[in-house]
Amino acid sequence: MPKRKRYPPKSRSRPTQIQRDTQNQSEGQSLSQTQDEAENPLSTYKRKSNKYWIVDVIDEEGVVKETNLRVQDMFVLPMGKKVVLEWNNRNQPVGESAGLLGGFLGSIASNFEYFPIGFEKWPKIPKPYKEHVWTNTIKPKFQVNDEMNKKYILGNIGRKWRDKRIKLFDENYDPSLGKDANIDLPPAGISKDQWALFLNYRLNEKTMEISCKNRVNRQKQTVPHILGSRSIARTMHELEIKAGRPYTRGQMYSIAHKKKDGSFVNDEARQRSEQLNMQADGTSSEADTYINVWGKEHPGRARGMGFGVCPSQLFRSTCSSGGSPVSPSSGVPSNTEWQAMKLELQESKSKVKALESELQKSKSRFKVLEDQMSYLYQNFVGQRPFGFPNSIANQVADLRSPVEIQHSSSASHEPQGRGTSAAA
Numbered sequence: 272m273p274k275r276k277r278y279p280p281k282s283r284s285r286p287t288q289i290q291r292d293t294q295n296q297s298e299g300q301s302l303s304q305t306q307d308e309a310e311n312p313l314s315t316y317k318r319k320s321n322k323y324w325i326v327d328v329i330d331e332e333g334v335v336k337e338t339n340l341r342v343q344d345m346f347v348l349p350m351g352k353k354v355v356l357e358w359n360n361r362n363q364p365v366g367e368s369a370g371l372l373g374g375f376l377g378s379i380a381s382n383f384e385y386f387p388i389g390f391e392k393w394p395k396i397p398k399p400y401k402e403h404v405w406t407n408t409i410k411p412k413f414q415v416n417d418e419m420n421k422k423y424i425l426g427n428i429g430r431k432w433r434d435k436r437i438k439l440f441d442e443n444y445d446p447s448l449g450k451d452a453n454i455d456l457p458p459a460g461i462s463k464d465q466w467a468l469f470l471n472y473r474l475n476e477k478t479m480e481i482s483c484k485n486r487v488n489r490q491k492q493t494v495p496h497i498l499g500s501r502s503i504a505r506t507m508h509e510l511e512i513k514a515g516r517p518y519t520r521g522q523m524y525s526i527a528h529k530k531k532d533g534s535f536v537n538d539e540a541r542q543r544s545e546q547l548n549m550q551a552d553g554t555s556s557e558a559d560t561y562i563n564v565w566g567k568e569h570p571g572r573a574r575g576m577g578f579g580v581c582p583s584q585l586f587r588s589t590c591s592s593g594g595s596p597v598s599p600s601s602g603v604p605s606n607t608e609w610q611a612m613k614l615e616l617q618e619s620k621s622k623v624k625a626l627e628s629e630l631q632k633s634k635s636r637f638k639v640l641e642d643q644m645s646y647l648y649q650n651f652v653g654q655r656p657f658g659f660p661n662s663i664a665n666q667v668a669d670l671r672s673p674v675e676i677q678h679s680s681s682a683s684h685e686p687q688g689r690g691t692s693a694a695a
Contacts, residue, residue: 324368345375375412376431388439497527504577504579506527507523
């Protein structure tokens, strides 16, 4: 019987001190990372790349391909290819495509050839300017609709356009020089005429008064957030995907005002967060909680929800997602619902007031036109000067009322010298 070959026993080497320290350090880092994530979920969040955005691009045949794009790449994107945008249920763009869209809209707002700075406000810019950019610049680059997507995107451009103008004024206007001297020194890329129109508006007494009030209000905003250029909507979307659960406005407030180490940016932010947690006892809705802590919501925006969301829209979104506009316990709208209804009523009243203003302007323009036509009729019809075209005279005559035309026609057929004939 052959002898079995014996192998020397394997040496069980014990880990060295360096290996044990490395293992302990790794475990410590993992534990610390878990603790940081529990204190602030954003502490461990990182984009896949800081050089470009990873988005889906669809071609004319409907084929979708993941693509790495920078903002400058959008201006040379091949015709027929569009970036697919992802929207949440409040019509806000989310995901990495939202970051790309935000940068692209910022570049559009910075180009004052699209929207000249000479206009006083964004609503004063004629509709054809906005339609041109929407049709020829936005729609060829992004897959969007002409309804809520358009409303958000044009509103976002308007906000960025306003901020760019403020920055342009702060960086180029020299208070030590007079108005005329500043007009003679327009910024690069801005025509002198546009710069003069902008300065006339910016240095107006009423505008200066509003600017001072805005400056005071900005000084009252003593609680900065730590999100940077990332929107609240994007942040909430990313956290919900990672955690697999929804986040409330109160939770987002705490996250947006905490540093990476889990501490709040200041004492006021910590106090506000504590108030929100105390108010959120289950008996009040989230909207009621915010009203109790901060006061009445502004009609045009909802706190802690980011750009593009107003209280009435948030209320409708809550109802459409399964909530009821009527309190189930009493059958009567709750305080939050009454507030949302009031805000919606205020928005409707504002729209009616704007329509009445436009109607009054139209009446004024019609009155001017009516006076002009009356002048033409009185001075040119029937006693047309030499060289006055027949076609214009006939058109002016046709503008008379049927009574005037009938009277004029009957009068033209009456015999002249009626009294003399009868006597004869």
